[in-house]
Amino acid sequence: MxxxxxxxxxxxxxxxxxxxxxxxxxxxxxxGLFLDVTAAVRHAEQMVKxxxxxxxxxxxxxxxxxxxxxxxxxxxxxxxxxxELVKRLxxxxxxxxxxxxxxxxxxxxGAHMLNDVTGLRDERMVSVAVRHDVPVVIMHMLGxxxxxxxxxxxxxxxxxxxxxxxxQTENARAAGVKQIIVDPxxxxxxxxxxxxxxxxxxxxxxxxxxxxxxxxxxxxxxxLTGVEDASDRxxxxxxxxxxxxxxxxxxxxVHDVKECVRAIRVAEALRRI
Ligand code: HH2
Numbered sequence: 001m002x003x004x005x006x007x008x009x010x011x012x013x014x015x016x017x018x019x020x021x022x023x024x025x026x027x028x029x030x031x032g033l034f035l036d037v038t039a040a041v042r043h044a045e046q047m048v049k050x051x052x053x054x055x056x057x058x059x060x061x062x063x064x065x066x067x068x069x070x071x072x073x074x075x076x077x078x079x080x081x082x083x084e085l086v087k088r089l090x091x092x093x094x095x096x097x098x099x100x101x102x103x104x105x106x107x108x109x110g111a112h113m114l115n116d117v118t119g120l121r122d123e124r125m126v127s128v129a130v131r132h133d134v135p136v137v138i139m140h141m142l143g144x145x146x147x148x149x150x151x152x153x154x155x156x157x158x159x160x161x162x163x164x165x166x167x168q169t170e171n172a173r174a175a176g177v178k179q180i181i182v183d184p185x186x187x188x189x190x191x192x193x194x195x196x197x198x199x200x201x202x203x204x205x206x207x208x209x210x211x212x213x214x215x216x217x218x219x220x221x222x223x224l225t226g227v228e229d230a231s232d233r234x235x236x237x238x239x240x241x242x243x244x245x246x247x248x249x250x251x252x253x254v255h256d257v258k259e260c261v262r263a264i265r266v267a268e269a270l271r272r273i
Pocket of ligand 1: 020028029060096137139183
């Protein structure tokens with residue numbers, strides 16, 4: 001199976017790596033590092049050299065407790081970076097946003113994919129996705145970033161997340177979205193146990209389409225390992241990414257591209273044998 005991102009075609013028969021490029025002052029693990037356009041472009045180019053198949057550009061932190069930024073501020077952060085990346089990179093660029101205005105602007109500039117952590121809750125986002133005919137990531141989040149980690153509760157986390165993704169996927173398909181990737185949303189309104197169960201049951205979500213997993217540096221790894229500093233969670237990230245690949249994940253969204261690509265190659269060989 002292929003993922004058609006405008007002029008790029010990605011082979012989904014092997015796990016793909018999405019490198020994270022946060023153009024924000026406050027992202028949970030790398031806030032402020034790539035706010036400057038030159039630093040952002042350099043980092044994206046390095047991630048491609050290290051083996052990233054897709055670069056995901058985000059201009060708003062969705063970490064627990066984050067307060068949303070205005071459309072204008074988010075555009076101010078991402079537009080110059082997306083403009084440069086479209087010219088320079090030879091891999092698809094994904095725009096990670098909850099705002100239809102930002103998605104539309106970046107896709108018009110030439111971005112190739114849409115990553116919406118609210119899972120197309122906003123009808124206007126569905127229209128943007130249809131109009132640009134790009135692959136869309138539909139992610140599950142419980143509520144909103146400001147409050148999602150306040151006592152998250154489910155009847156059955158795997159079933160509840162599956163039902164939400166099924167509903168959003170069906171709505172999107174009915175509206176004309178052709179290529180959908182689902183993401184159970186690790187860390188978005190989930191306890192450590194919820195996250196572990198979602199990773200364990202990736203195969204369930206594959207009934208809905210290709211599955212993306214964003215486990216990189218997340219707080220469940222910090223809690224399991226006792227590592228407070230999010231930028232120091234590489235070893236735990238490699239274990240989680242490996243488990244995701246063995247359980248069937250198609251796209252891994254990661255910060256540490258070089259190291260994760262190596263772990264993913266080994267995990268993929270083990271999955272295939
Ligand atoms: N996680 C984050 C952001 N976007 N998108 C998808 N599809 N899946 C994820 O798990 C996911 C995501 C959070 O990570 P990061 O972008 O590094 O942090 P912040 O939101 O603080 O910028």
